[in-house]
Amino acid sequence: MSVIQNAINLTGSPGQTPASPVIGLEGLTVTYGSGANAVRAVEGLDLEIRDGEFFAILGPSGCGKSTLLKVVSGLLAASEGAVHVDGRRVEGPQAEVGLVFQAPTLLPWMTIRQNVMLPGKILKMDPADTARRADEILDLVGLGKFADSYPSQLSGGMAQRAGIARGLVQDARVMLMDEPFGALDAMTRERMNMDLLDIWARSHKTIVFITHSIGEAILMADRVALMCPRPGRVVEVVDIDLPRPRTPEMMSTPEFGHYTRHFRDYFKKLGEL
Amino acid sequence: MSDHIQTRTTPLEQQPAPRSFHLPQWVLPAVFFVGLIILWEVGIKWGEVPSYIVPAPSDIWNAAMRNISRGLYPPHIWATMQSVLIGYGAGVLGGIVLGTLFAEIRLFERLVFPLIVALQSMPKIALAPLFVMWFGYGFTSKVVTVTLMCLFPVLVNTVTGLKSADPDRISLIRAMTGSRLQVFRYVKLPSAASHIFAAMQVAVVMALIGALVAEFVGSDRGLGILIQNGQLNLDTPGIFAVLVILSALGIGSTAIVRYVHGKVVFWERRADRPSGE
Numbered sequence: 351m352s353v354i355q356n357a358i359n360l361t362g363s364p365g366q367t368p369a370s371p372v373i374g375l376e377g378l379t380v381t382y383g384s385g386a387n388a389v390r391a392v393e394g395l396d397l398e399i400r401d402g403e404f405f406a407i408l409g410p411s412g413c414g415k416s417t418l419l420k421v422v423s424g425l426l427a428a429s430e431g432a433v434h435v436d437g438r439r440v441e442g443p444q445a446e447v448g449l450v451f452q453a454p455t456l457l458p459w460m461t462i463r464q465n466v467m468l469p470g471k472i473l474k475m476d477p478a479d480t481a482r483r484a485d486e487i488l489d490l491v492g493l494g495k496f497a498d499s500y501p502s503q504l505s506g507g508m509a510q511r512a513g514i515a516r517g518l519v520q521d522a523r524v525m526l527m528d529e530p531f532g533a534l535d536a537m538t539r540e541r542m543n544m545d546l547l548d549i550w551a552r553s554h555k556t557i558v559f560i561t562h563s564i565g566e567a568i569l570m571a572d573r574v575a576l577m578c579p580r581p582g583r584v585v586e587v588v589d590i591d592l593p594r595p596r597t598p599e600m601m602s603t604p605e606f607g608h609y610t611r612h613f614r615d616y617f618k619k620l621g622e623l
Numbered sequence: 624m625s626d627h628i629q630t631r632t633t634p635l636e637q638q639p640a641p642r643s644f645h646l647p648q649w650v651l652p653a654v655f656f657v658g659l660i661i662l663w664e665v666g667i668k669w670g671e672v673p674s675y676i677v678p679a680p681s682d683i684w685n686a687a688m689r690n691i692s693r694g695l696y697p698p699h700i701w702a703t704m705q706s707v708l709i710g711y712g713a714g715v716l717g718g719i720v721l722g723t724l725f726a727e728i729r730l731f732e733r734l735v736f737p738l739i740v741a742l743q744s745m746p747k748i749a750l751a752p753l754f755v756m757w758f759g760y761g762f763t764s765k766v767v768t769v770t771l772m773c774l775f776p777v778l779v780n781t782v783t784g785l786k787s788a789d790p791d792r793i794s795l796i797r798a799m800t801g802s803r804l805q806v807f808r809y810v811k812l813p814s815a816a817s818h819i820f821a822a823m824q825v826a827v828v829m830a831l832i833g834a835l836v837a838e839f840v841g842s843d844r845g846l847g848i849l850i851q852n853g854q855l856n857l858d859t860p861g862i863f864a865v866l867v868i869l870s871a872l873g874i875g876s877t878a879i880v881r882y883v884h885g886k887v888v889f890w891e892r893r894a895d896r897p898s899g900e
Contacts (some may be wrong), residue, residue: 423798424798425794425797425798442800443797443798443799443800443801444800445799445800447798448798448799449794449795449798451791451794451795453791455789455791455792455795457792457809457810457813458890458891459813459888459889459890468796468799468809469799472796472799472800472801472805472809473799473800500890502890520799
């Protein structure tokens with residue numbers, strides 16, 4: 351516990367109301383290409399994500415989930431509409447928003463420690479401080495012994511944990527995660543889910559988590575946004591009233607089944623199931 | 624069918640290890656090479672081929688030994704290698720710098736690329752006589768020829784390498800608010816390193832060709848001159864001895880570049896390693 355508090359600066363004071371929006375999207379429209387070939391990836395999307403919440407975005411492939419994250423992270427400009435993070439309009443990548451990719455995207459020419467320290471280097475944080483925090487976070491994600499290994503020496507699950515550790519070192523207030531466990535086997539995935547919830551509970555970050563797994567979305571999130579494809583829109587935002595801490599055993603409770611049915615019915619209507 | 628299942632369920636340690644005699648990999652090619660030399664020697668002696676047409680290996684050896692005892696080779700090897708080293712360094716560096724400008728600056732690419740394509744499809748070696756006229760007889764024209772020979776392969780591969788960088792890795796740095804320079808330093812340049820080294824290996828051979836031809840057309844020192852002298856004096860064994868020296872220099876230089884390649888771009892060797900670790 352104390353390790354975490356050292357490793358991750360707690361953002362947001364305890365007295366703060368949890369309901370203040372940290373991410374605001376208004377009428378977001380993203381168009382790829384132009385003229386007759388133009389494709390609307392996202393159209394007229396409104397969304398508010400609260401400070402400190404675990405927010406899942408659930409939708410079939412091609413519904414613009416990844417586009418949405420790219421816009422919030424500042425990698426992609428909105429064609430129309432407004433994007434705010436922390437009350438400021440997003441005009442490009444910023445230190446307060448961290449991104450964890452679908453693939454671990456580690457740089458093979460750097461050791462795991464160097465990879466994890468990369469945000470500190472680029473954001474010009476104090477090197478000694480970054481190194482200390484990198485080691486603490488690597489311990490936290492169970493990679494302490496592999497700090498001096500190269501990415502090619504790690505398994506898929508370990509590499510993904512290193513990617514998440516790198517996101518944590520950036521110490522951004524908001525972590526955007528684009529199907530971070532999509533490529534993992536079911537058992538590793540379940541363990542990673544629990545680890546991530548643990549990290550989130552202790553770090554008080556806002557996490558926006560993209561997934562196309564219904565179970566994963568319900569298990570992890572405070573709220574789940576359902577998206578529909580072509581063009582991508584948010585159809586519904588569902589509050590998940592399951593107690594915390596969440597455990598995989600909850601997946602067999604009637605409440606969990608109720609949420610699962612709700613989302614499955616929707617996907618059936620879409621013709622995705 | 625039952626047989627099949629039985630073999631599959633045999634515990635691993637009980638299976639007989641595949642037996643084979645482990646000769647080092649180089650033995651067979653070496654034996655073949657020595658055999659070839661012997662065949663050559665015997666064929667020439669039996670066929671009574673005059674040594675000014677095709678010398679026997681023993682003639683080449685004798686010529687080489689005679690010249691070595693006279694101290695003929697070192698100054699000429701040095702004259703050739705000096706221009707090779709300087710021209711190679713300049714060509715590789717120039718190729719990397721120009722390649723970077725091409726890959727990173729759109730305007731530069733649009734303006735200069737057609738010219739480069741035109742130059743690239745022309746045999747650079749044809750310019751050697753011009754360089755002798757411009758830069759004079761000897762060292763400078765040689766270095767310029769070698770530089771030009773090395774420049775193009777490195778330039779082309781630098782552009783390819785920089786453009787082949789994984790877009791996700793670039794996004795990664797950008798999402799961390801990284802600058803273009805940081806994207807270049809942390810992602811693009813390491814991604815291009817292997818391409819650049821591959822071109823540097825090609826450039827070693829190009830450099831030797833450049834130096835030789837430049838010596839043919841305008842120099843009084845170097846291994847190219849020894850070949851020309853051999854031609855004038857009908858000293859075929861002497862020419863062959865120089866050819867042996869040249870291929871040794873080529874093999875040696877390529878081996879050095881390959882070694883440095885492996886040391887610098889260590890992560891690709893790691894990734895290429897057979898799986899199972």
